[in-house]
Amino acid sequence: MQLVRQKGKLRAYRVRAALAALVVASLGSGCAADGSSEASRPAAPAGSAAGQPAQKGPQGGKPGAQDAAGPAGALSAYVEKVKRKQKARAVAAKKWGLVRTPLAAPPPPAVKPKITTRKGFEVKGGEDLPPVFTTVPTKEKVVFLTIDDGAEKDPELLRMMSELQIPYSAFLSDYVIDDDYGYFEKMQDRGVALHNHTLNHRYLPGLSYSAQKREICGQQEKLEKRYGTRPRLMRPPYGNYNRDTLRVAEKCGIEAVPLWAAEAFPDHMEWREWDRDLHPGDIILTHFRGKGDWKGTMPDMIRRVMETVTSKGYAVARLEDYV
Numbered sequence: 318m319q320l321v322r323q324k325g326k327l328r329a330y331r332v333r334a335a336l337a338a339l340v341v342a343s344l345g346s347g348c349a350a351d352g353s354s355e356a357s358r359p360a361a362p363a364g365s366a367a368g369q370p371a372q373k374g375p376q377g378g379k380p381g382a383q384d385a386a387g388p389a390g391a392l393s394a395y396v397e398k399v400k401r402k403q404k405a406r407a408v409a410a411k412k413w414g415l416v417r418t419p420l421a422a423p424p425p426p427a428v429k430p431k432i433t434t435r436k437g438f439e440v441k442g443g444e445d446l447p448p449v450f451t452t453v454p455t456k457e458k459v460v461f462l463t464i465d466d467g468a469e470k471d472p473e474l475l476r477m478m479s480e481l482q483i484p485y486s487a488f489l490s491d492y493v494i495d496d497d498y499g500y501f502e503k504m505q506d507r508g509v510a511l512h513n514h515t516l517n518h519r520y521l522p523g524l525s526y527s528a529q530k531r532e533i534c535g536q537q538e539k540l541e542k543r544y545g546t547r548p549r550l551m552r553p554p555y556g557n558y559n560r561d562t563l564r565v566a567e568k569c570g571i572e573a574v575p576l577w578a579a580e581a582f583p584d585h586m587e588w589r590e591w592d593r594d595l596h597p598g599d600i601i602l603t604h605f606r607g608k609g610d611w612k613g614t615m616p617d618m619i620r621r622v623m624e625t626v627t628s629k630g631y632a633v634a635r636l637e638d639y640v
């Protein structure tokens with residue numbers, strides 16, 4: 318019984334995901350610009366989600382509500398929601414000076430992928446420690462945006478990312494955020510997850526076990542006290558770590574150590590891979606920096622990285638949905 322229900326759920330999810338992917342694809346190519354809901358209303362998937370209570374379609378009591386009831390109605394409502402969101406994103410893209418409208422990400426996976434340490438990034442005896450990786454295993458054309466440190470606290474960035482509905486994750490170091498914790502509280506209120514980037518941004522492999530513990534676990538405590546949640550993710554400064562780093566991290570609640578496949582700047586990208594390209598699931602690193610630190614503002618950097626991401630046909634997805 319349990320199994321049957323789960324299977325039904327999974328099948329319904331797959332149908333929804335497939336349809337959403339179609340919608341996303343059509344939005345991406347701009348062919349759904351007329352906003353006609355009839356054209357894109359999906360047919361009822363045969364035999365899916367049987368036994369689910371019929372739900373009213375988005376049109377309520379209007380004619381046509383009948384055929385929008387049930388799973389097809391829920392799908393249609395979902396499709397409409399994606400389209401509305403994408404329209405708002407197009408308006409925001411214009412407002413913020415983006416050349417292209419960011420693509421809509423597919424729905425998050427029903428089950429998070431199993432992540433293992435990237436080849437060449439292992440530590441001796443680290444098989445059971447948090448995985449270190451630069452790319453999330455997925456076939457979807459999504460990438461993840463992560464912003465490190467926290468020195469620059471530009472209110473424009475908060476507005477821009479909310480209006481564009483681009484998800485990102487922040488990896489914070491206490492020594493640069495302690496002059497304005499409130500900025501990151503606002504970020505968190507907007508749905509951004511705050512993660513651990515250590516207290517003082519030291520080169521961790523040069524520190525003893527107990528010094529690393531202070532750096533990593535100390536930041537876990539600080540972030541939990543300030544923001545109410547204990548991070549699950551940690552990124553070591555400069556991407557440098559050793560076995561002690563991962564042991565300490567695991568001890569204080571870290572589940573995964575995402576590094577990056579590409580790094581974004583306001584005027585260029587830097588690539589880890591020889592092909593100098595994006596790949597499904599790639600993690601992009603950038604920093605909270607201002608004009609004094611690099612050639613532009615935070616919005617300049619976002620415009621540049623989104624041009625790269627969108628022109629290559631990728632959407633930005635939420636890292637925490639996959640990891």
Ligand SMILES: [Zn+2]
Binds near residue numbers: 465
């Ligand atoms: Zn850093």
